[in-house]
Amino acid sequence: MAILKILFWTCLVLVVYTYVGYGVLLWLLVAIKRIVKGKPQKRELPADDALPHVTFLVCAYNEQDMVDMKVENTHQLDYPKDKLHLMWVTDGSTDDTNERLRKYDDIEVVYCPERRGKTAALNHGISLVTNEITVMTDANTMVNREAIREIVRCMEDPQVACVAGEKRVLSRNEGQMVAQGEGLYWKYESTLKRLDSELYSAMGAAGELNAIRTALYQPMPTNALLDDFVMSMRMVDEGYRIAYTSEAYAMEYGSANAEEESKRKRRIAAGGLQSTWWLRAMMNPLRHPVVAFQFVSHRVLRWTVTPFALFALIPLNTALVFLKAGNVYTIIWILQILFYLAALLSLEMERRGHRNKLLYVAYYFLFMNANVLQGIKYLSTHQGGGTWEKAKRG
Numbered sequence: 001m002a003i004l005k006i007l008f009w010t011c012l013v014l015v016v017y018t019y020v021g022y023g024v025l026l027w028l029l030v031a032i033k034r035i036v037k038g039k040p041q042k043r044e045l046p047a048d049d050a051l052p053h054v055t056f057l058v059c060a061y062n063e064q065d066m067v068d069m070k071v072e073n074t075h076q077l078d079y080p081k082d083k084l085h086l087m088w089v090t091d092g093s094t095d096d097t098n099e100r101l102r103k104y105d106d107i108e109v110v111y112c113p114e115r116r117g118k119t120a121a122l123n124h125g126i127s128l129v130t131n132e133i134t135v136m137t138d139a140n141t142m143v144n145r146e147a148i149r150e151i152v153r154c155m156e157d158p159q160v161a162c163v164a165g166e167k168r169v170l171s172r173n174e175g176q177m178v179a180q181g182e183g184l185y186w187k188y189e190s191t192l193k194r195l196d197s198e199l200y201s202a203m204g205a206a207g208e209l210n211a212i213r214t215a216l217y218q219p220m221p222t223n224a225l226l227d228d229f230v231m232s233m234r235m236v237d238e239g240y241r242i243a244y245t246s247e248a249y250a251m252e253y254g255s256a257n258a259e260e261e262s263k264r265k266r267r268i269a270a271g272g273l274q275s276t277w278w279l280r281a282m283m284n285p286l287r288h289p290v291v292a293f294q295f296v297s298h299r300v301l302r303w304t305v306t307p308f309a310l311f312a313l314i315p316l317n318t319a320l321v322f323l324k325a326g327n328v329y330t331i332i333w334i335l336q337i338l339f340y341l342a343a344l345l346s347l348e349m350e351r352r353g354h355r356n357k358l359l360y361v362a363y364y365f366l367f368m369n370a371n372v373l374q375g376i377k378y379l380s381t382h383q384g385g386g387t388w389e390k391a392k393r394g
Contacts, residue, residue: 015306057125058087150247162235225275225379271379
């Protein structure tokens, strides 16, 4: 029984720390840092004539339906037009993406006839960039008007090599629970990124909107599944920081349904496992203790042991209850059963056209972790290339 208790409490501590404890500890550390060093002050943005030249890079595969909307959004960006270079890298597109882009004289189109994946497209595109800063965004995301100026302001800190913008998930209607679940997750994630950035560095940048100092870009293996994460974390490993800002944000619709969201989650989970292995040296606390603490707490645990710990809790807890280990185990067991029942009830209500946001939190949490486990299978079948099937958005 002693071994069962040790395993149970180890799993419980891992789950609680990963999803609640790290956030609380991070908040406390940032609060202490503010007491000692004061709240960080915003850097001044240079005058327009002193602003750096920026390349706005979009990698696209068969995005004909998004071209006009994306270009219109890009043309609305508040940044001197003579200092903003627009580049699209179309990766093996077989639809009318290239034809639609040809209508715009201010866009440089880099066409790659063979589809090799986003990472290969990034490597190719950035190799052609001559401007100091490269801003990257997806074809299906819309960026706020002030985004480029905010990114440049963050880059005024010479230690910042990468800027991570905020991702905001939209839903087409009030009842689109998958999009709302994804949106809730990203609100939580954005809070952690903001605190991580203030403590030392954000732990990775999302592909929806991020920017780098072009000269620091290192070409990546074309089979990278999370190119944005690997690219940005390599810069942290070199001694730079990733700054997070909520004032530069990208908006996109959530996945159309749970099946489409599962595709995306599996790929991200597989990419997380792949990235953890590639960046394993960053877990060494002797190299950079703060980075190791943030990387393991915010990323590695979620993508490796914590999902296994979560789903091991029920059988371990059940065994301890039947062995009459004590009332505390019975109480935790009942709470776990209620949590799983809430998730099942949410799923059944969704099938019947009824929705409850509170119950859906339980379902989305378990759904997210189950897809991390499925990511292991995804990784084993996607070792050779960086292409994937896009999830349909709502």
